[in-house]
Amino acid sequence: MNKLSIQADFDRRDFDWYLDKLMQVIVFLGGLSAIVFILGIFIFITKEGIAFIFDTMDPVEFFTSEYWYPADEDDPEYGILALIAGTASVTGLAMVVAIPFALGAAIYIGEFATGKTREFLKILVELLAAIPSVVWGFIGLSIMNPLIIKLFDVSVGLNVLNAGIILGLMAAPIMVSIAEDALKAVPDRYREAAEAMGATRWQVIYKTVLPAAKNGLLGAVLLGIGRAFGETMAVLMATGHSINLPTSIFDSVRALTATIAAELGETAVGSDHYNALFTIGIFLFAITFIINLSADLIVRGVRKG
Amino acid sequence: MNHIQNAATAHDEPVIQTRKLNLWYGDFQALYDINLNIRKGIITSLIGPSGCGKSTFLRSVNRINERLGYVRIEGSIDVMKQNVYAPEVELVQVRKQIGMVFQRPNPLPISIRDNVLFGHNLHNRDQKTSRSEQDDIMEAALRQVLLWDKVKDRLNHKGTSLSLEEQQKLCIARLIPVKPALLLMDEPCSALDPKGTEAVEELIWELRGDYSILIVTHNMAQARRASEECIFMLMGKVVEHTSTEQMFVTPKQQQTADYIEGRYG
Numbered sequence: 001m002n003k004l005s006i007q008a009d010f011d012r013r014d015f016d017w018y019l020d021k022l023m024q025v026i027v028f029l030g031g032l033s034a035i036v037f038i039l040g041i042f043i044f045i046t047k048e049g050i051a052f053i054f055d056t057m058d059p060v061e062f063f064t065s066e067y068w069y070p071a072d073e074d075d076p077e078y079g080i081l082a083l084i085a086g087t088a089s090v091t092g093l094a095m096v097v098a099i100p101f102a103l104g105a106a107i108y109i110g111e112f113a114t115g116k117t118r119e120f121l122k123i124l125v126e127l128l129a130a131i132p133s134v135v136w137g138f139i140g141l142s143i144m145n146p147l148i149i150k151l152f153d154v155s156v157g158l159n160v161l162n163a164g165i166i167l168g169l170m171a172a173p174i175m176v177s178i179a180e181d182a183l184k185a186v187p188d189r190y191r192e193a194a195e196a197m198g199a200t201r202w203q204v205i206y207k208t209v210l211p212a213a214k215n216g217l218l219g220a221v222l223l224g225i226g227r228a229f230g231e232t233m234a235v236l237m238a239t240g241h242s243i244n245l246p247t248s249i250f251d252s253v254r255a256l257t258a259t260i261a262a263e264l265g266e267t268a269v270g271s272d273h274y275n276a277l278f279t280i281g282i283f284l285f286a287i288t289f290i291i292n293l294s295a296d297l298i299v300r301g302v303r304k305g
Numbered sequence: 306m307n308h309i310q311n312a313a314t315a316h317d318e319p320v321i322q323t324r325k326l327n328l329w330y331g332d333f334q335a336l337y338d339i340n341l342n343i344r345k346g347i348i349t350s351l352i353g354p355s356g357c358g359k360s361t362f363l364r365s366v367n368r369i370n371e372r373l374g375y376v377r378i379e380g381s382i383d384v385m386k387q388n389v390y391a392p393e394v395e396l397v398q399v400r401k402q403i404g405m406v407f408q409r410p411n412p413l414p415i416s417i418r419d420n421v422l423f424g425h426n427l428h429n430r431d432q433k434t435s436r437s438e439q440d441d442i443m444e445a446a447l448r449q450v451l452l453w454d455k456v457k458d459r460l461n462h463k464g465t466s467l468s469l470e471e472q473q474k475l476c477i478a479r480l481i482p483v484k485p486a487l488l489l490m491d492e493p494c495s496a497l498d499p500k501g502t503e504a505v506e507e508l509i510w511e512l513r514g515d516y517s518i519l520i521v522t523h524n525m526a527q528a529r530r531a532s533e534e535c536i537f538m539l540m541g542k543v544v545e546h547t548s549t550e551q552m553f554v555t556p557k558q559q560q561t562a563d564y565i566e567g568r569y570g
Contacts (some may be wrong), residue, residue, distance in 0.1 A: 114374065191413040196369050197424040197479070198400035207423070212414050 004045040006208070045285060049278030052078075056144025056272050057279065058084045068243050070273040078276045080283070082243045086253030089246045090235055094228040096174040099221060105172070106179035106220075111205055122180075129173035133233040140166045141192075142240030154250045158240035166238050167183050175224035182299075183214020185208060215301050222295035232257040256280055319383075320345040320487055320517040321366060322334035326380035328358075330373070332371050333530055335361045337541045339380070342354050343534075348509065348518040350532035350549065352525060354569060358541040359521045360408075366519070367403040368396060384485060401428050404516075406456050406490040410472035412464030412479075417456050420464040420475055421446050425482035446481040450474040450508055470501030474508060488512070490520040494527065525565060537561045 001303070042049065065079020109121050140162050148157035186209050194208040232255075240252025241262065260277050267274040320342040326338035334359050344351050344560045351359040364370040366382055368389060381388045389399050401424070410418050421443045425434075434442070443460075447453040452474045456467070464475050473493060478487065490509070494502040502524075508517065509531055522528050528535055528549065535549040537558075545552060545561045563569060 163552075189407065189409060189411040190413055192369065192372065192406070193413060193476075194423070195372065196400055196405040196407075197427060197483070198397045199427055200397060203427060208413055244315065 023217060042285065045281045046279050047280045049275055051270075051278050052272060052275030053282075054111065056275070060226075062279070066243075066245050068254075070263070070276055072266075077271065078272075082281060083256045083259055083280070086239060086243075087235075087255040087257070088253060089160045089249075089253060090163045090239060091225060091228045092250060093160055094167035094171055095221070095225060097165055097168025098175055098224055098228075102172045102175035102179060102220065102224065103217065105176045106183060107205060108184035109176070110180045111201075111209065115186050125173050125176045128169075129177070131170075133170065134237075135190050136166050136170050137234040137237030140234060141239075144238065151249065156240055156250075156252055158238055159250050159252045160239070160246050161241075163235050163238040163253075163255075164249070166234050167231055167240055169194055170231060170258060171224040171227045174227055175220045178220035178223055178299075179213075179217050182213040182220060185216060186212045204284070213300050219295040219299035220292055222298065226288050226291040226295065229291065230284065231256060232261050233254060234260055256284055307457045316347055320385060321345055321519065322383040322386075325385075326362075326365070326382060327378070329334065329377045330359060331375045332362075335366075335541050341543060341545055341546060342397075343517070343519060343536075345517045346514060347533040348513050348520060348531060349434050349523045350528040351519065351536045351538060351542075352523075352564075353538035354564065356403065356525075359536075359538050360491055361541075362538070363491050363519060363521050366489055367400050367405055369400070370406065401483055402485050402487070404483065404485035404488045406473070406476050406480070406493045408487065408492040409496050410469055410476050412467070412475050414463055414465050416461045417464050417467070417475065418443055418460040421479050422482065423479055428483055431562045442482045443565060446478040449481055449511075450478040451480060451504070451511075458492075468501075470497050470504055471502070472484045473497060473505050477505075477508065477512075478498050486517065488518045492521050492523060495523060502527070525553075535548045537564065539564070 061077070061079055063079075063084075064081055065077060066082040066085075067074075067077040067079045068083060069077045076237065105121075105125065109118055110127070113121055144162045144165065145157035148159070148162055152161075190208050190212055191204050194204045199207065212300070235255040236258035239255055239258065241254050241258055242252040243254050244251055246253050260280055263273070264277050267277065319342040321341065321509055323339050323341045326336055326339040327334065339362060343439075351363065353359050355373060361370065365376075365378060366384065366389070370376045370497075378390060381390055383389075383516065384399075384560075388394070389403075399510060403445045415423070422439055425439070425442060437447050444453060444507060447456060452471060455471065456462075456475075467475060473496070477488075477493075493509070494505050497505060506527060509520065512518065513533075520532060521530075532549050533545065535552040536546045537552065537556075545556060547557070553565060556565060
């Protein structure tokens with residue numbers, strides 16, 4: 001019997017074939033689960049918050065009143081303006097702190113540091129990102145608080161300044177990572193070209209690398225904002241948690257996230273107060289979704305310009 | 306042929322003169338005792354098989370090799386009678402006065418206009434040039450590389466949006482406003498198709514006389530067509546340096562003859 005008499009067997013399905021199909025299904029389910037979970041969370045918080053939106057909520061009051069008195073039995077008031085102001089002021093200050101630090105660190109790690117220094121710094125940045133937020137809150141409470149009181153001669157050290165610095169330090173590591181990725185994605189031949197034209201180190205970075213990486217850098221900043229915006233425990237501990245429209249960085253404020261964390265456990269399930277907290281959750285969800293989506297689109301360079 | 310001869314004798318002094326140049330990448334020695342006199346005002350081509358050190362030599366003339374960080378050099382490279390490795394030398398000045406064209410066209414991801422003016426604006430920061438002066442400089446440079454008519458209506462487009470041939474011409478154009486004395490070209494046509502190669506070669510030929518040009522090439526026909534003198538390198542050493550004509554007709558060394566005839570490479 002020679003090779004020429006062998007029958008074709010092209011439709012044979014062996015073990016590898018079945019394993020391949022099985023793995024495809026498993027991986028597909030894994031991918032699908034991300035969508036299922038995000039939709040599930042969205043449906044859950046919408047279900048809990050929707051009753052408040054349609055029954056009790058006065059949208060104008062909700063967004064423009066600075067009075068958040070959900071526990072008042074006779075005349076509860078649900079205004080989140082002060083909470084928005086609290087979150088916005090703390091996030092804003094956090095970015096003022098984090099952007100120069102993060103961009104500086106990313107440029108140093110990406111463009112200047114070499115070899116071991118570079119690896120060491122990258123590990124440190126990752127470690128910084130791994131510090132639990134309650135630890136940051138603790139630092140705000142027990143180190144920054146007395147320090148601010150002493151340095152600025154104010155009565156309370158739990159305020160916008162305290163939380164802004166803490167949040168800035170918390171948001172910086174992820175911004176460093178993403179910004180460094182963006183710098184690394186700039187092809188080396190651009191640097192080489194600029195250097196061969198006689199550009200100094202700084203001119204190479206300023207005129208060539210940063211413009212080429214600007215989408216990624218913007219994305220890094222937006223993700224940092226998203227991180228600061230959604231942070232809960234540290235802001236709960238460092239802001240002072242008092243409802244206030246801040247007029248200076250030494251005012252205590254309360255953040256949207258911290259309000260949910262602090263009050264949800266004390267409300268009756270299904271009460272207006274409970275539902276109102278979920279409405280804040282919907283609001284938070286929507287904002288962070290928009291921030292992350294635009295960061296993603298910008299990083300991918302959908303909006304060029 | 307006659308005018309080439311004249312041009313050559315008019316510029317007998319060297320633009321690049323190396324003395325006992327040795328170069329190491331880490332532990333690997335890439336160049337051995339290179340002693341060369343490369344003449345001013347002509348096109349000199351550097352040929353040799355891959356890994357023979359021709360690009361390494363080219364890239365050590367403007368010290369762009371040092372970007373790698375693990376390069377060590379002994380000996381000297383005098384460019385216009387000044388050693389570029391002397392301690393008091395400023396890299397920025399070296400690279401301003403020695404222009405370089407790379408193997409892969411590398412325009413910057415900015416507008417065509419900004420690409421042409423990139424070097425000019427870097428090196429003329431003290432005297433402000435007005436926008437119209439800049440426009441003139443840019444137009445002259447683009448005209449010289451025969452690119453003006455193709456890009457004049459889209460000067461705001463990114464340099465990286467051009468075809469490879471146009472990109473390489475743009476990379477040559479951006480050197481012109483800086484007025485370098487010496488142009489280094491590292492296989493400037495290897496990423497281009499035959500038509501692009503022809504166009505860029507023609508352009509290089511046009512630039513002859515205004516600049517001293519040192520061009521690395523893999524392409525023997527190109528070396529023959531486009532250069533007046535030729536250097537053949539092998540395993541980090543210079544084997545032969547003569548007029549192109551002589552090298553391709555009556556090479557002195559057997560190794561040169563073998564390479565030119567395609568027995569290795």
